[in-house]
Amino acid sequence: MESVNNLVYYISMLEKYTAPKIEKIKIFSQKYKIYIMPVVLLVGFLLDFITLRRVDGVFDNIIITSHLFLSGFAITLLFSKDTRFGQRVGVAKHAQKIEYLMLFSFGALFSGSIIFFSKSAALSSSWPFFLLLLILMLGTEFQKKYFQRLIFQINFYYIALFSYLIVLIPVLKRDMGPDVFVASGILSLILIFVFFLFLSIIDRQKLQMYIKKMSVGVISIFVFFNFLYFTNVIPPIPLSLKFSGVYHSVYRVSSTNYVGMYEPSQSLFFWKKRSSVIHRDQNGSVYVFSAVFAPTKLDTKIYHQWQYFDVVEKKWIDSSKIELNVSGGREEGFRGYSLKRSLQNGKWRVIVETARGQKLGQIRFEIASKNGDVVLKEEVL
Numbered sequence: 001m002e003s004v005n006n007l008v009y010y011i012s013m014l015e016k017y018t019a020p021k022i023e024k025i026k027i028f029s030q031k032y033k034i035y036i037m038p039v040v041l042l043v044g045f046l047l048d049f050i051t052l053r054r055v056d057g058v059f060d061n062i063i064i065t066s067h068l069f070l071s072g073f074a075i076t077l078l079f080s081k082d083t084r085f086g087q088r089v090g091v092a093k094h095a096q097k098i099e100y101l102m103l104f105s106f107g108a109l110f111s112g113s114i115i116f117f118s119k120s121a122a123l124s125s126s127w128p129f130f131l132l133l134l135i136l137m138l139g140t141e142f143q144k145k146y147f148q149r150l151i152f153q154i155n156f157y158y159i160a161l162f163s164y165l166i167v168l169i170p171v172l173k174r175d176m177g178p179d180v181f182v183a184s185g186i187l188s189l190i191l192i193f194v195f196f197l198f199l200s201i202i203d204r205q206k207l208q209m210y211i212k213k214m215s216v217g218v219i220s221i222f223v224f225f226n227f228l229y230f231t232n233v234i235p236p237i238p239l240s241l242k243f244s245g246v247y248h249s250v251y252r253v254s255s256t257n258y259v260g261m262y263e264p265s266q267s268l269f270f271w272k273k274r275s276s277v278i279h280r281d282q283n284g285s286v287y288v289f290s291a292v293f294a295p296t297k298l299d300t301k302i303y304h305q306w307q308y309f310d311v312v313e314k315k316w317i318d319s320s321k322i323e324l325n326v327s328g329g330r331e332e333g334f335r336g337y338s339l340k341r342s343l344q345n346g347k348w349r350v351i352v353e354t355a356r357g358q359k360l361g362q363i364r365f366e367i368a369s370k371n372g373d374v375v376l377k378e379e380v381l
Helices: 001-033 031-050 059-078 084-089 095-118 123-142 144-148 152-175 179-202 204-230
Strands: 240-247 251-252 258-263 277-280 285-293 301-311 315-327 335-342 348-356 359-369 377-380
Touching: 059 095, 059 152, 059 179, 084 095, 095 152, 123 144, 204 348, 240 258, 240 348, 251 285, 258 277, 258 285, 277 285, 285 301, 285 348, 285 359, 301 335, 315 335
Parallel strands: 277 359
Antiparallel strands: 240 285, 251 258, 258 377, 285 335, 301 315, 301 348, 348 359
16 A cells, blocks of 8 residues: 555656646747747658658558558547547547647658659659649648548548559559559559448448548549649659769679769869760760669669750750660669760750650750860769
8 A cells, every 4th residue: 555655646746847847848839839840840851751761661661551550540530539439439538639640640641752752753844743742741730720621631641542552553563654553543442432431330421421522532633643644744653763974985894883984074063073064076975874773573664865955946856765674673773874976066965764754854964076185084883
């Protein structure tokens, strides 16, 4: 009995000591809420950027699936608030905490999508999709009042689910293309309607009030994502361009290494290693080297689309399209190069893209006539 009294005493003393500090933390968080939210969002994004490394990584996928489960679980609890089950577990009492859990998971899901997709695309072609993901991520932090609505919760959950399946299914199937994307979309519809079925078990009458609007929202998102994909706005996930560079020559020195001879930059920008101007003889060659990451056992093709800028028509003109095979698994990306000889002087660019024209990235450079000796440096690739 004495030990119990001692335990009660120590607990009461602990509460007496910590209560004022907790209250101060609450006052501080309320006072500086407008500054705390962006900081927390930035820290969370940086943590995701550090921890999420590969689309085919087991740890990475555990993180994403955990957030999908947590957000789905939170939606289910909030949906059950007025049911006998919800009253029994005290959902109403903890509703705000459950909402914060849901929003935290949504934020993590969308920041994860931004990280994965940003590694797989050129911003010039995929910026509308990134803007959408950024708005969704920021919305979880700054528009919390809307997330008390079931329709909003379901729409956000389906976007997060569909975005993840676009990444996961090509990794599991070890293939990519329109058929794989369509399969990902169909699976996303099946899973979300299974989720609806589960909600109907909890409260069938309540679900019937929302099912029409929820279904319209899901189908609209499905159609919109397909529009973005087939207009090449969605990046070619799970491929990602790890590196690209322009060289005077590229040759293999071993089974694992290439060497490139590059023209060092004369720019005042000290961090710019290679010159964007290539000086060469009239019949000299220009090499473009790229390293493209693909998940393990995913073999596909990419293309180097060479283009020059027509100063008369003021537009880029296709010169040639060179096919390269990509074999997945290497952390630094599967390496390859294309070359062209006897190019005209002027502005050039090489777009790294998929067979469907989805843009992984590009490198721009200018070709100029050689006047005297050109100093070249060697780089192991």
